[in-house]
């Protein structure tokens with residue numbers, strides 16, 4: 001916007017400077033007509049008129065330089081405005097792209113959540129009610145993760161390696177015993193990679 005304002009400001013400046021040039025040119029042209037008409041006869045008046053014409057020519061030259069300088073500034077303002085407009089368009093297109101990707105990700109997540117919810121319903125039907133209750137309680141307490149994999153003697157919920165005594169207890173526990181992390185209290189899921 002600043003670049004566009006500068007562009008329109010210099011455009012106005014240019015019009016004003018061109019009007020100044022025009023005024024001087026018209027005045028010089030009138031003087032020249034008077035000189036050519038032969039109406040002025042007094043040598044003193046003739047000299048004055050010629051001096052004024054010369055001075056107006058110099059003034060016109062100076063004013064034309066001003067116009068050129070303004071045109072240069074206007075041109076660079078136009079370039080800058082065009083460049084920035086292009087960058088705005090590029091950023092907007094990136095925003096559109098990111099928005100589309102976000103929306104697509106939302107859709108995927110919604111669909112995954114729906115699938116997970118269905119899977120949970122099926123599993124909940126075969127898991128003892130008290131275990132589900134414990135799991136839900138832990139999940140609420142532990143930021144959404146009520147059970148964690150025991151991987152190489154480390155609880156994947158809190159990332160703490162279990163003490164050897166705890167590992168020994170877990171190793172001795174029956175497969176259907178609910179074992180928990182001593183550190184975060186999450187339910188631990190034993191696999192072949194648990195390091196038991």
Ligand SMILES: [Zn+2]
Pocket residue numbers: 155156157158159160181182183184185186
């Ligand atoms: Zn833990």
